[in-house]
Each structure stands twice: as C-alpha cells, then as structure tokens.
Amino acid sequence: MRHYGFFRSSASYRLRIGTNLKGLAVDYVPVHLSKGGGEQFAPAFAKLNPQNLVPVLEDQGRILTQSLAILEYLDETHPEPPILPRDPAGRARVRALAQIVACDIHPIDNLRVLNYLKGELKASEEATNAWYRHWVALGLASFEALLADHPDTGRFCHGDAPTLADICLVPQVFNALRFKCPVDGYPTILRIHEACQALDAFDRARPERQPDAV
Amino acid sequence: MRHYGFFRSSASYRLRIGTNLKGLAVDYVPVHLSKGGGEQFAPAFAKLNPQNLVPVLEDQGRILTQSLAILEYLDETHPEPPILPRDPAGRARVRALAQIVACDIHPIDNLRVLNYLKGELKASEEATNAWYRHWVALGLASFEALLADHPDTGRFCHGDAPTLADICLVPQVFNALRFKCPVDGYPTILRIHEACQALDAFDRARPERQPDAV
Numbered sequence: 001m002r003h004y005g006f007f008r009s010s011a012s013y014r015l016r017i018g019t020n021l022k023g024l025a026v027d028y029v030p031v032h033l034s035k036g037g038g039e040q041f042a043p044a045f046a047k048l049n050p051q052n053l054v055p056v057l058e059d060q061g062r063i064l065t066q067s068l069a070i071l072e073y074l075d076e077t078h079p080e081p082p083i084l085p086r087d088p089a090g091r092a093r094v095r096a097l098a099q100i101v102a103c104d105i106h107p108i109d110n111l112r113v114l115n116y117l118k119g120e121l122k123a124s125e126e127a128t129n130a131w132y133r134h135w136v137a138l139g140l141a142s143f144e145a146l147l148a149d150h151p152d153t154g155r156f157c158h159g160d161a162p163t164l165a166d167i168c169l170v171p172q173v174f175n176a177l178r179f180k181c182p183v184d185g186y187p188t189i190l191r192i193h194e195a196c197q198a199l200d201a202f203d204r205a206r207p208e209r210q211p212d213a214v
Numbered sequence: 215m216r217h218y219g220f221f222r223s224s225a226s227y228r229l230r231i232g233t234n235l236k237g238l239a240v241d242y243v244p245v246h247l248s249k250g251g252g253e254q255f256a257p258a259f260a261k262l263n264p265q266n267l268v269p270v271l272e273d274q275g276r277i278l279t280q281s282l283a284i285l286e287y288l289d290e291t292h293p294e295p296p297i298l299p300r301d302p303a304g305r306a307r308v309r310a311l312a313q314i315v316a317c318d319i320h321p322i323d324n325l326r327v328l329n330y331l332k333g334e335l336k337a338s339e340e341a342t343n344a345w346y347r348h349w350v351a352l353g354l355a356s357f358e359a360l361l362a363d364h365p366d367t368g369r370f371c372h373g374d375a376p377t378l379a380d381i382c383l384v385p386q387v388f389n390a391l392r393f394k395c396p397v398d399g400y401p402t403i404l405r406i407h408e409a410c411q412a413l414d415a416f417d418r419a420r421p422e423r424q425p426d427a428v
Contacts, residue, residue: 108322
C-alpha cells in the first residue's frame with residue numbers, strides 16, 4: 001500500500017491517521033506541493049490523479065483518490081477497528097461531521113484557493129488570512145454546536161472510540177492553530193482534540209513527524 | 215420523511231434525485247436561501263442545522279445534514295435500488311467522483327462564498343464569474359479524465375445504472391450551464407448527463423419543477 005502525500009496537506013494527514021488506526025503498513029511517498037511548479041503538476045503524478053491533489057492511495061494496483069472515499073474503502077477492506085459506527089443514524093452523524101470539515105471548510109481554505117485569491121484577485125495577505133479564518137470559524141462553530149450536549153458525543157466525536165469525524169477534525173484544528181484562528185469558543189472540540197492527540201495513531205500522523213516535513 | 219431544501223441548491227437537488235431514485239415519499243419544505251435575511255438564518259432552521267445550509271432531512275425524528283451523508287444513510291436504510299456499487303473498489307471510485315463535485319467544486323462556488331467575494335473582497339461581477347468558472351473547469355476536467363476510457367464507465371458514471379456519482383454530477387452540470395461555463399470539452403460528462411435527464415427520477419428533481427421555483 002502506497003500513500004502519495006504531503007506532510008502539511010490536511011487530507012493526507014487524515015489518511016495517515018486512518019492507516020495508523022487500522023495498523024496498516026504503508027509506503028509514504030512525499031509529493032511536494034507548491035504553487036505552479038509543485039510536484040502535484042508533474043505528468044507522472046497527474047496520471048495518477050488528474051485533480052493534481054493529494055492524497056492518492058495505491059492498493060493492489062488500484063489508484064484511489066479523495067481522502068474520504070479512501071478512508072471508507074479502508075474501513076470496508078480492513079474493518080477492524082471500525083472508523084464508522086454500525087447503525088445508519090450514527091454513520092450519518094459521523095459522516096456529516098466529517099463533511100463539515102471535508103466539504104465546507106477545507107476546500108475553501110485549500111492552497112490552490114488561497115493562491116487564486118492572492119494571484120488572480122490580488123487579495124492582500126491580511127484579506128487572505130481573514131478569508132481563511134472566516135470559513136474556519138463558521139465551520140468549527142457549527143461542528144461544536146453539533147457536538148455539544150449531543151447524547152452520542154463521548155470521549156471522541158461519536159462515542160468513546162475515534163471515528164472518521166475525529167480523523168477529519170484533528171487536521172482541521174492543526175490548520176486553525178497554524179493560521180492563528182481563535183479556538184477558545186470550541187471547548188468540546190478542544191477536549192476531543194486533546195483526547196485524539198494522546199493516541200499513538202494520531203501522534204505519529206502529525207505533519208512535523210513526517211519525513212518530508214521542513 | 216421531510217426534506218428542507220431550496221429549488222436552486224445543488225445539494226438539495228442531489229437529495230431530490232436520490233429520494234426519487236429510491237421511490238421515497240418526501241414532504242418538501244422550501245427554505246428560501248438569500249443573502250443576510252435568508253430563511254436559512256431563521257432561528258427555527260438554525261436549530262435544525264447550525265450550518266445554516268440545506269438540505270436537511272428529517273426521518274423518524276432524526277435530523278440529518280450534509281447531502282452525501284444523507285444519501286449514504288438512505289442507501290443503507292432503503293437499499294433498493296442501490297446508489298453505490300457492491301465492491302469496495304467500485305464504491306471508492308463512485309465516492310471519489312461524487313466528492314470531486316461535493317468537496318472540490320460546489321463548496322468553493324457556493325452562494326455564501328460568492329457573497330463573501332462580492333461583499334468583503336469587493337470582487338466585481340466579472341471576477342466573481344471568472345472564479346466560478348475556474349473551479350468548475352478544473353473539477354469537470356478531472357471528472358471527465360476519470361471517466362474517459364475507464365473500463366467501469368458505462369451508460370452512467372459507473373456501469374449502467376445511476377449512482378451517487380451521477381447524482382452529484384447532474385446538479386453540477388446544471389450550475390455550469392447556468393453560469394455559462396464552457397462544457398464542450400467534456401463529451402463523456404455530456405453523454406451521461408443526457409442519459410440521466412432521460413430518467414424520470416432526475417427529471418422530476420429539476421430545479422424548475424419544484425414548488426419554490428421562481
């Protein structure tokens with residue numbers, strides 16, 4: 001199993017947490033993302049993923065893209081420990097939480113979008129940072145609202161074992177802290193983030209612990 | 215089963231296609247989205263979904279959010295006809311295609327993002343339209359590349375029956391046409407879009423056929 005990723009990509013970070021939780025042996029192949037000349041635009045990589053995005057997972061000759069799709073695939077092919085609950089309502093809750101991050105925060109704040117803002121729209125550094133924080137704040141506030149006082153919220157986002165929701169949340173909190181977004185208003189998120197970081201699977205997935213970290 | 219939606223929301227459009235394909239009886243409750251004073255910000259709706267986004271599905275007292283999570287829930291609770299293949303690799307392919315639209319095109323071009331561009335960043339109408347078309351073009355080009363010449367592409371995105379990938383694709387093509395994005399470069403997408411539109415489940419889901427259409 002081969003993971004084409006980038007230490008700082010939060011979608012790649014999700015996949016690292018997922019494969020660590022599943023105890024899978026993975027070859028990590030760094031793809032250095034940067035504007036214009038980044039390795040994600042190299043023809044060999046574009047052939048693997050025409051979206052020019054990481055992560056890509058290669059498994060038994062299959063090329064898989066999109067982090068949530070890959071994580072669901074791993075949960076189906078390596079069911080233990082599960083990263084989704086068994087009941088449809090619980091699964092829907094976990095997937096919705098994951099998608100708040102994966103659909104409604106991360107893509108809007110992704111590198112290519114920030115580059116477009118600064119390049120094509122001539123947005124200042126300050127305006128770009130304000131953009132970043134705006135979508136983080138909206139997303140995390142609703143994530144927090146869906147966690148707080150919900151009977152299924154436990155030690156982690158859903159019950160007492162980590163799920164896809166935690167896998168998406170932790171890299172998003174990492175990004176929020178990196179961009180100095182205020183996070184004091186999200187006590188449940190912070191509590192769960194801390195519980196996750198105490199687990200080896202999350203700790204080993206941290207960006208600064210990857211071979212391509214700079 | 216109650217669907218809180220908006221005729222023009224493409225996430226709500228996805229859900230309409232899904233419930234039509236499954237033959238489910240659904241009460242459609244229009245939530246008129248607009249800037250600032252839109253009904254998505256009304257306290258009663260915000261209580262249903264703190265994200266202030268449609269769709270929301272109410273099923274047996276459960277409140278479900280995020281269109282892809284809802285569609286997976288419906289596929290688990292009403293398995294026939296399936297909207298995901300049975301094999302993990304096929305499921306991963308369909309989910310990845312769906313997520314190209316649901317993560318990497320639609321959220322970046324969503325109403326609230328366009329409003330921020332025009333409001334906070336003072337982007338012109340022309341610059342906002344260019345933004346819209348840029349992300350559609352990137353997304354649809356990679357979607358097309360993943361369809362073209364792939365052995366699993368059939369009459370629809372994956373085989374000869376509609377899946378979650380088609381459910382996401384059709385509303386995105388609707389949006390692309392609405393914003394006059396060039397689509398000639400995507401022959402496989404256009405062929406599949408036409409095959410979908412010929413189905414009653416897709417036809418009845420069209421925005422202009424909804425009671426709240428203006």
